[in-house]
Amino acid sequence: MAATMTLAKALNAGLRRALDADPKVLLAGEDIGKLGGVFRITEGLQKDFGEDRVIDSPLAESGIVGTAVGLALRGYRPVVEIQFDGFVFPAFDQIVTQVAKMHFRTHGQHPMPMVIRIPYGGGIGGIEHHSESPEAYFAHTPGLKVVTPANANDGYWMIQQAVASNDPVIFLEPKRRYHQKGEVDETSTPMPLHQARVVRPGRAVTLFTYGPMVKTCLDAAAIAADEGQELEVVDLRSVSPIDWVTVFDSVRRTKRAIVVHEAQRSGGIGAEVVARLHEELFYVMESPVLRVTGFDTPYPMSRVEEDYLPNLDRLLDAVDESLSH
Amino acid sequence: MAATMTLAKALNAGLRRALDADPKVLLAGEDIGKLGGVFRITEGLQKDFGEDRVIDSPLAESGIVGTAVGLALRGYRPVVEIQFDGFVFPAFDQIVTQVAKMHFRTHGQHPMPMVIRIPYGGGIGGIEHHSESPEAYFAHTPGLKVVTPANANDGYWMIQQAVASNDPVIFLEPKRRYHQKGEVDETSTPMPLHQARVVRPGRAVTLFTYGPMVKTCLDAAAIAADEGQELEVVDLRSVSPIDWVTVFDSVRRTKRAIVVHEAQRSGGIGAEVVARLHEELFYVMESPVLRVTGFDTPYPMSRVEEDYLPNLDRLLDAVDESLSH
Amino acid sequence: MSQLGADHHSRGLERDPSDMVQLLTPEGERVEHPDFSWHGTEDDLRRMYRDMVIARRYDLEGTALQRHGELGLWPPLQGQEAAQVGASHALNDRDYIFPTYREHAVALHRGVDPADMLALWRGTTMGVWDTKGTGFFQYGIVIGSQTLHATGYAMGMQLDGMVGNPDPDHNGAVLAFHGDGASSQGDVNEAYVFAASYNSPVVFFCQNNQWAISEPISRQTRIPLYQRAQGFGFPGIRVDGNDVLAVNAVTAWAMERARQGQGPAFIEAFTYRMGAHTTSDDPSKYRLAEETEHWRLKDPIERLRVHLTRNGLIDDDWLHALEQEADEFGASVRAACHGLTNPDLEQIFAQTYADITPPLVAQRAEHVAWVSSFEGGK
Amino acid sequence: MSQLGADHHSRGLERDPSDMVQLLTPEGERVEHPDFSWHGTEDDLRRMYRDMVIARRYDLEGTALQRHGELGLWPPLQGQEAAQVGASHALNDRDYIFPTYREHAVALHRGVDPADMLALWRGTTMGVWDTKGTGFFQYGIVIGSQTLHATGYAMGMQLDGMVGNPDPDHNGAVLAFHGDGASSQGDVNEAYVFAASYNSPVVFFCQNNQWAISEPISRQTRIPLYQRAQGFGFPGIRVDGNDVLAVNAVTAWAMERARQGQGPAFIEAFTYRMGAHTTSDDPSKYRLAEETEHWRLKDPIERLRVHLTRNGLIDDDWLHALEQEADEFGASVRAACHGLTNPDLEQIFAQTYADITPPLVAQRAEHVAWVSSFEGGK
Ligand SMILES: Cc1ncc(C[n+]2csc(CCOP(=O)(O)OP(=O)(O)O)c2C)c(N)n1
Ligand SMILES: Cc1ncc(C[n+]2csc(CCOP(=O)(O)OP(=O)(O)O)c2C)c(N)n1
């Protein structure tokens, strides 16, 4: 059974199925009820599952996550929504000191089956705090797992897998791809949540990316193909843990790599990918891994965001540079 | 004029001088007044400068940092103390969304000359939240600068330089070295705040480190010297920005490097150092840069911390491994 | 049935509460209040009326510009003109304001350049304007965070000796805006704690517009919001937020006690967000048209117009002239918006720090070289 | 002179307030209160006395063990026995407790293994014990965060239908401890907001022991803390925290209303931290011995002893037997502490996740290989 739908609808359908499958699953967050969330990801769910399973929260992110910890201790599986990337920081303490550490603190007695959904990334002409990519903060936090779907099918399945996970999952939704359509196969067995996927095989250079940049990388690969360069594009899907087997396999073949993300460069996911490639494939790589990322500034005013974000020109330039060595 | 004193006393003396030099300098934090802070870094300062310049704050870190933003907007230069590393997270939102971004948001109209002092790191037999190394979170945040002194002289000078900085500085104090004594030269001109220092020159391998691990690395280098290996030890001092000139210079000479920090490995400062060395000195390095760090788990119960933290055995092993390539 | 107190919609939170200060009824009638009176001049009345009309026009222009794709977003203030204008008119030159993202009327009254505000919503700047000249700080987007900045700023004013001086011309205080939804945030409650602890000259001005996007006030509190303050040890008072006189009188009182060193106060301006939360929002999803209609009868501008006309303080000519002025202002706003120029990415590197770091200099150089590689016709 | 309200030490925060529920005077006299009475048995009285004595002994052992280097740290509870024992005795089997780091008396009463608690302070575990069997959750170190967990847990109990049932045996509620200092934290105030919004069965039990490390209560609030609650829309009540009867009666009342679906309540137990904040602290730096002496006269154990003896409910034999029991308990605590075994680093890898990640498996393997390279006599 396959259907074409947007990432937004796929997430909605996935959440619906998760609510259906397990009465312990609850959604909570600001405006997720009648409004269905500012991006309508939870549209219709409160109507169908009631105010006790799709819960509008007071306007306080620490409170939302902190009470979700209590609900999880009680045996629930809360799925909380943070309205925009930039508003996860009031909840950062609860996430880092409580959610991430409860399993560790209790020697496994109290797992934290919680999902924290965060629409993230830029490219939507937003004002400050509405376009950020905070993934590296979470990936640097032991105890959390961090995933991000890049297409509708992954959205549908990964949200269900995240809900089913007994570990806390930071679930980053590439907001500018919410309206991108794709096939959703509601019956097939999905691949494991933390496995990377080669979304386009190629032999010249591997582009490692995730979330909103997967489409950009695929677009770049299509253009490069016209010029006779076969780029491999790997969608990491999980940025913590990263599926190093797939990463290393790819570079063993291509011997060249570029990491692409929207987040500021220093200390980003790219740094870890470069570091691991350096450590593991020191003698294999034929040119330095490159990073095409946001700059080390705050996310800027929207009128320059297209220059701030990795775009086709920057990507193709990097490909040339990688191949020039 | 040189005197021997502990890092703790040097910081106290530096703060005193900063308070003396500029009436706009204020200290705020929990228990920093009569008690002088739980580590006594502000001892005697309230007595001498009064309750309006050394301010005991209500027990709320976000409030401490958030009101400091307001004080800075008013023209003050607040120096706030976070009692322990693990308690900076309630203030994380104010630090990341406000302190770090005010200069950017106001196109330079409102700089944020604020210092956020945080005793950090392990090795003190502490309970949970009292031994963490959160530097990578801040180093990944554009708009912040992040420094950490490793000895008394640096403590004395760097705190004054941080106070004089017109940018917000996260000032990480290696709490387990508070009682380590050193010479403080109160008259010499200090080196720039964001410059790294070769604390021990050597030609075999460079150890890059900072804060509490500088001593450990120096101890390792002393042992290695007995075995005929001349390790170079570089104290980064500033982890954002990192002084890449000194870093690259060193590796151009030694061609081998190890990065050492207490924080968990993935996405840590080490990742960025490895990535930059890979990018810049791809053809220079003779063996992969190694990382000797905490593991990717929460900071553990104190009875195993000596195994969790990089220690002499692990360091010397890494040196052997680096040289074995 | 809902277990989680879902009766919250029907809590003792009346739509038309009686425990609020009112000096001008919805019908435009002047009434007295035992504790608060208004002592302004006829000119003051006309000025406040004018400012409300201009603010509403600005707001309509903002919405229209957004609809035409000129702005990325616009948060309308319609319905809240009296709360904002009444508050702003209670301030002096030494007072400072920490707004949310909706206080356009205050901004205009304080002299913020309308174009500078549009630049924020257009995305050509981060939202920078003359804060020093206007005393009106940047818009705050992270809900509640500005209340702590306001409190810290007020502490700074205390340290500067600007509180409790015998000569009132040396005193000042801070007005901190926040919404009803914001009252749930930890930061806002911490601001109350700090302000109380240091007895700081800050007045928290909560525009309770009944909604936080789609969530009704009953989700945030089960008792009237103004009662929150007394639990922190300072006075809270509720005022008819659509009554510019009452807002003005109550704010003047609260600011004056703050300036005199009597510490913080909390004002709940009971009002209504007539429009959408922002231009991205669709209120029909979550609230009834009937509610909006109910509030339309309490329109803050209309009630003052009736009062002024009825008392012969303005006439048709005056109103006509004001309409002219508003039209001209509207045209100038549109022109200013079209005149906004796009920034260059290059500026963001210098914008990040007071002292740019060497790695950022390198990134800028890399970027500049890359851009010129195109210009070189690569 | 200080500008920042530094008169805070002399605020209307009396040392001996009259607006608190008291049923047993410091002199051991039973008094009545118009709203609260205590209906327990003589056995209950003896049990509470015994639990206070045992808790104090445990505390002394903890401090001694720390002094001997057996524990890394110990936070003494001395002075707060009545607050803790009185509260704990008001709970039923379906109630749950979210403590701070100082509720040793509650832990013991709920059946937490003393050794498990020592393990936390010794650093051989992260502080794990039988939370399911005891209903006593982990100690919370980050000030205030547990109040949100408590509230969420209470919401879960609502969802589970454990509130407001006609059969009281099906009802339960949550007791959330926090300190006076904690009342300033955003999280704690957000917990009040959520609990009120969802009308959740959670009782906030604030042990106002007058100090947050070196900061007096007047730094956190300028009015009595119990008044905070009413601003959030639920009752706040102050009780003599050194009076085990009053604490017990008030807590029983608050828990019962929560269980019946009447929502949250706040209890300020007015008490005193007789000792240091922790064994790392030196209170002589910031408070006067005179103050401690004043409070010694209100000792919670002594006043109940006087009452019990005077009324012939215990005699010297009974007291002697209790002393024996305490001695034996003390010895067993010491033995248990010495019996704690050091963990192995290897366990922390599996401890991090429910499903360990492949990179962490690799790190563990690396570590294990490294360790065995030594054992192999490298
Ligand atoms: C910390 C944070 N969380 C969420 C948001 C998204 N958001 C923007 S406005 C708003 C509602 C604010 O309601 P209220 O405080 O009543 O102010 P109003 O918009 O009604 O003026 C929300 C949830 C935000 N800006 N900041
Ligand atoms: C978020 C946070 N900030 C600071 C600390 C350090 N700290 C530990 S206990 C304490 C004082 C707590 O005072 P109170 O809430 O009154 O509880 P008490 O210790 O008196 O029982 C402080 C500041 C902490 N544990 N967590």
Ligand SMILES: [Mg+2]
């Ligand atoms: Mg509102």
Ligand SMILES: [Mg+2]
């Ligand atoms: Mg206390």
